[in-house]
Amino acid sequence: MQQVAQQLWQWLEEAAQCSTTQWQQQGVTRLIATAEHRALLNQLKKWMKAAGMTTLIDPAANLIGRYPSASPHAKTLIFGSHQDSVPCGGKYDGILGILLPLALVNYFHQQGKKFKFNIEIIAFSDEEGARFPSALIGSKAIAGIFDGHELETTDAQGITLHQALKNFGCAPAALLQKPPSYARDSLLGFFEVHIEQGPVLEQAGLPVGVVNAITGIERHQLTITGKAGHAGTVPMSLRQDALVGAATVIKLFNQLCQDNPALVGVVGKITNYPNGVNVIPETTELTLELRSPQDAKRLEARAKLYQQIDQELTAQKLSYQLQQSYEQAAVECSKQLTQTLTRAIEQADIPVRELFSGAGHDGLAMHHLTDIAMLFIRTVDGLSHHRDEAIVQQDLISALNVLNNLCKLINQEQQ
Known part of the structure; x- marks a missing residue:
């Protein structure tokens, strides 16, 4: 996984440049339905297509990449996280949970590896709520719990969310129907990889940990x-x-x-x-x-x-x-998916540490649609929402190995 991690590291550096601020001095600022959002999606679509995935952008400006199974009746496993940042934030918060599974899918594609399930990766348009006074816009739309009144909320310039999405080339009126994007019985679950944003894993000397609940x-x-x-x-x-x-x-x-x-x-x-x-x-x-x-x-x-x-x-x-x-409300992670994730960590010869997330994540919305699980990656000094947010490159190899094991285990469970 060394080469896969190196590719991932390069993608993270390139993604950080899609920012209104100079990320090296001021951190990353990338909000929903902006030029920076568009620039990132163009990059992601290029990388997804090179990884053998099809892509689409939904009415909420979420980018969805699909790596199809060889089986025509296969269920779908979703990976994903948010593309947006807080103002002058870090370059790993959110985007890591998009690019890490994408790097793994790219590896599968190069190896000609297919599974008994489809893999989808979603780059949620908004989780932070930094532009409009609402969080989880992207994942709420996917889960079918989007409140149509949020379309009339405005940003600091007086632009409504409805107008911003329309200007972005989306059809926000479709969000008023609020249907979930997937049938629940067509899904195997939702997994999110995210930096811990706290000091627990670093103090424990561990590269990754299992999340048991979201605050x-x-x-x-x-x-x-x-x-x-x-x-x-x-x-x-x-x-x-x-x-x-x-x-x-x-x-x-x-x-x-x-x-x-x-x-x-x-x-x-x-x-x-x-x-x-x-x-x-x-x-x-x-x-x-x-x-x-x-x-x-x-x-x-x-x-x-x-x-x-x-x-x-x-x-x-x-x-x-x-x-x-x-x-x-707080959300508990699926015990079944968490057990599978725990086995994947054990197979990577990493001690298992469970912890809860004190930050909100897209799983807060996605649990309305399907079972959820989360993998945390160690954060240097526990620092996040800051330009100096950092991770250890070696930890990417650990996380890639865990997700690779996870896909193998889920594949074995499929009939």
């Missing part, structure tokens, strides 16, 4: 309203300082997550008005994101958070508006 996520928008005033003349005891209220919320939210190892959370965005150096803040807005692989723990924490916010801000004579903007 649940919820986001909230909090607007706190106080009263502006002169910072030098209003006594401290008489102030209604919105930013002080926000600081209180941030502290209690952080403590809530610190007290429960099943939770992680972040206050990721803050705006302050009027934001003057000598003006008491009148309005402060912040986002609260809460994650847990155990939905019951997350819902319990939400209730406690809402209660604490009300108590603290009421005590400070501040008014507020708190609105939930997003929620995605």
